Amino acid sequence: xxxxxxxxxxxxxxxxxxxxxxxxxxxxxxxxxxxxxxxxxxxxxxxxxxxxxxxxxxxxxxxxxxxxxxxxxxxxxxxxxxxxxxxxxxxxxxxxxxxxxxxxxxxxxxxxxxxxxxxxxxxxxxxxxxxxxxxxxxxxxxxxxxxxxxxxxxxxxxxxxxxxxxxxxxxxxxxxxxxxxxxxxxxxxxxxxxxxxxxxxxxxxxxxxxxxxxxxxxxxxxxxxxxxxxxxxxxxxxxxxxxxxxxxxxxxxxxxxxxxxxxxxxxxxxxxxxxxxxxxxxxxxxxxxxxxxxxxxxxxxxxxxxx
Amino acid sequence: xxxxxxxxxxxxxxxxxxxxxxxxxxxxxxxxxxxxxxxxxxxxxxxxxxxxxxxxxxxxxxxxxxxxxxxxxxxxxxxxxxxxxxxxxxxxxxxxxxxxxxxxxxxxxxxxxxxxxxxxxxxxxxxxxxxxxxxxxxxxxxxxxxxxxxxxxxxxxxxxxxxxxxxxxxxxxxxxxxxxxxxxxxxxxxxxxxxxxxxxxxxxxxxxxxxxxxxxxxxxxxxxxxxxxxxxxxxxxxxxxxxxxxxxxxxxxxxxxxxxxxxxxxxxxxxxxxxxxxxxxxxxxxxxxxxxxxxxxxxxxxxxx
Numbered sequence: 001x002x003x004x005x006x007x008x009x010x011x012x013x014x015x016x017x018x019x020x021x022x023x024x025x026x027x028x029x030x031x032x033x034x035x036x037x038x039x040x041x042x043x044x045x046x047x048x049x050x051x052x053x054x055x056x057x058x059x060x061x062x063x064x065x066x067x068x069x070x071x072x073x074x075x076x077x078x079x080x081x082x083x084x085x086x087x088x089x090x091x092x093x094x095x096x097x098x099x100x101x102x103x104x105x106x107x108x109x110x111x112x113x114x115x116x117x118x119x120x121x122x123x124x125x126x127x128x129x130x131x132x133x134x135x136x137x138x139x140x141x142x143x144x145x146x147x148x149x150x151x152x153x154x155x156x157x158x159x160x161x162x163x164x165x166x167x168x169x170x171x172x173x174x175x176x177x178x179x180x181x182x183x184x185x186x187x188x189x190x191x192x193x194x195x196x197x198x199x200x201x202x203x204x205x206x207x208x209x210x211x212x213x214x215x216x217x218x219x220x221x222x223x224x225x226x227x228x229x230x231x232x233x234x235x236x237x238x239x240x241x242x243x244x245x246x247x248x249x250x251x252x253x254x255x256x257x258x259x260x261x262x263x264x265x266x267x268x269x270x271x272x273x274x275x276x277x278x279x280x281x282x283x284x285x286x287x288x289x290x291x292x293x294x295x296x297x298x299x300x301x302x303x304x305x306x307x
Numbered sequence: 308x309x310x311x312x313x314x315x316x317x318x319x320x321x322x323x324x325x326x327x328x329x330x331x332x333x334x335x336x337x338x339x340x341x342x343x344x345x346x347x348x349x350x351x352x353x354x355x356x357x358x359x360x361x362x363x364x365x366x367x368x369x370x371x372x373x374x375x376x377x378x379x380x381x382x383x384x385x386x387x388x389x390x391x392x393x394x395x396x397x398x399x400x401x402x403x404x405x406x407x408x409x410x411x412x413x414x415x416x417x418x419x420x421x422x423x424x425x426x427x428x429x430x431x432x433x434x435x436x437x438x439x440x441x442x443x444x445x446x447x448x449x450x451x452x453x454x455x456x457x458x459x460x461x462x463x464x465x466x467x468x469x470x471x472x473x474x475x476x477x478x479x480x481x482x483x484x485x486x487x488x489x490x491x492x493x494x495x496x497x498x499x500x501x502x503x504x505x506x507x508x509x510x511x512x513x514x515x516x517x518x519x520x521x522x523x524x525x526x527x528x529x530x531x532x533x534x535x536x537x538x539x540x541x542x543x544x545x546x547x548x549x550x551x552x553x554x555x556x557x558x559x560x561x562x563x564x565x566x567x568x569x570x571x572x573x574x575x576x577x578x579x580x581x582x583x584x585x586x587x588x589x590x591x592x593x594x595x596x597x598x599x600x601x602x603x604x605x606x607x608x609x610x611x612x
Contacts, residue, residue: 016505016507016508017505019505019507020417020505020506020507023412023413023417023506023507023510024413024417026409026413027409027410027412027413027414027417027418028413030405030406030409030410030413031410031413031414031426033406033474033477034406034410034429034430034433034474034477034478035429037433037471037474038429038432038433038436040444040448041436041440041441041444041448044444044447044448045440045443045444048447091337092337092340095333095334095337095338096334096337096338096340096341098334099331099334099335099337099338100338103331103334103335104338112342113338113339113341113342116341116342116344116345117341119345119598120341120344120345122528122531122594122598123348123535123591123594124531124534124535124536124537124562124590124594125535125537126535126537126562126565126566126587126590127348127352127535127587127590127591128348129565129569130348130351130352130565130583130584130587131344131347131348131351133569134351134352134354134355134584135347135351138575155340155344158340158341158344159341162341186323186327187327187331188326188327188330188331209435212435213435215437216435216436216437216438216439216440217437218437218438218439218537218538219537219538219541219562219565219566222566222569222570223565223566223569223583224569225569258437258439258538261439261440261443262439262442262538262541262542265439265442265443265446265542266542273447276443277443277447280439280440280443283437283439283440284436284437284440287435287436287437288432288435291431291432291435292432295428295431295432
């Protein structure tokens with residue numbers, strides 16, 4: 001092999017390495033686009049919304065005067081809707097996940113259920129709004145209430161909860177089940193005393209991610225016809241007389257954070273844009289906190305579990 | 308005494324057995340909610356659409372070039388709404404597919420371990436930001452920025468909504484594609500390196516073809532997210548029906564039309580009320596078609612190792 005050959009081979013290698021470096025830079029750049037967008041979004045909202053972020057903003061009702069408007073009815077509405085969603089989605093989703101992993105026989109019925117869960121995860125959220133409008137609001141006569149909205153969002157996040165439940169149940173080794181059966185436990189005792197406790201952290205992660213998704217959903221709630229201007233609170237869930245709590249709030253009209261923000265965004269006056277930015281800032285912090293908690297939980301989980 | 312205890316034990320076992328069956332039944336009911344949901348969606352959409360198509364011939368619905376369902380001179384040309392959906396989705400995919408794919412290749416084949424561990428949760432956060440926030444960002448931040456480059460751009464336009472939508476979809480595309488690439492066995496890469504290929508050559512000519520089926524699913528998911536996205540467009544693209552293929556114009560999409568009608572006060576059972584279910588049905592048919600295409604692609608390109 002003479003010198004010229006070696007040099008040309010070296011040139012080929014150098015060219016290949018150059019392209020590797022160029023692509024690495026391109027990859028970093030692409031990643032940075034995402035990061036920078038997020039930073040710009042967050043910074044812009046913080047700067048625009050900062051003047052409005054005071055205690056009054058959280059304790060005032062929306063108002064026609066931008067400077068006095070607040071998010072009291074919005075955050076109370078969001079809290080109550082999320083509560084309803086969790087009450088419906090968590091038991092249903094966990095039960096469905098347990099059934100599919102621990103009980104379901106291998107037959108066409110199970111296949112149909114599994115295909116449905118996968119497909120529902122891909123249905124656009126606004127279609128859930130239409131379902132709720134036709135079914136909950138008019139067919140069942142629940143009206144434009146917290147209950148309608150909570151159930152709608154519960155259906156929306158059900159696939160997320162089911163998939164998370166299944167995945168964390170699947171991670172439990174078979175020997176745990178066999179040990180329980182060997183001691184004479186029934187399937188339900190095995191699930192109750194072993195499967196559910198061991199998978200609870202994973203399920204919790206999935207539930208938090210689902211709730212973070214639900215808290216920001218706007219389209220389905222607009223579709224059921226939730227009002228955008230609510231200057232009152234739903235009836236309080238507690239009372240002086242027995243039994244000290246009531247569920248009147250379930251049927252109350254309401255607004256939620258993203259709808260309040262949408263309402264302010266679609267107004268032409270600049271003062272309302274500042275309100276929108278402040279509401280958006282609070283909303284992003286909420287979802288970031290929830291997602292961050294889920295990521296942290298998953299990280300801890302991966303590190304701690306050694307079967 | 309032995310027979311008595313045996314019968315007591317048998318009795319206990321019977322109630323226990325019964326309880327197990329009941330619990331299994333309850334769990335099965337919970338699991339079948341998903342089937343009921345699908346059936347209910349199809350039932351509600353089709354029920355209202357049937358009433359609609361009794362009043363509007365299918366030919367007008369498909370070929371009319373105006374969408375004015377609430378005017379006296381009502382026209383029901385779905386093409387008008389579809390044009391907005393198609394244009395905004397194409398803009399979004401022009402951002403999301405190249406960037407998402409590059410990020411996936413970079414994270415799966417090039418990035419050091421620490422960076423990947425940092426980038427994945429971050430991308431997840433990016434995908435978890437509520438879309439109304441992205442809509443606000445498109446309207447307040449991106450549109451004025453674009454107006455500096457192109458001063459004639461109207462305040463509402465499909466371009467800025469589409470661009471931001473693209474950024475929103477990146478995590479969906481990149482995370483699924485990366486999973487698919489990471490699932491490609493190491494031996495394929497080692498074989499490629501042994502033949503003297505560089506990292507980039509290996510990534511593009513060995514890993515990507517082997518992961519085609521997963522990457523195709525990622526793209527399909529990205530497309531269906533774009534088609535179904537609502538709030539970014541409702542905030543930043545205006546909600547006026549407009550038959551256009553130009554991203555610089557404002558336009559309504561299938562989804563934002565539903566929002567616009569829902570914001571008003573439409574009487575239950577009117578033709579305007581039915582149009583939003585027809586729009587919803589069109590949307591469902593589009594996502595169904597995408598799912599079928601995805602299924603075919605996955606089957607065609609599936610590689611077994």
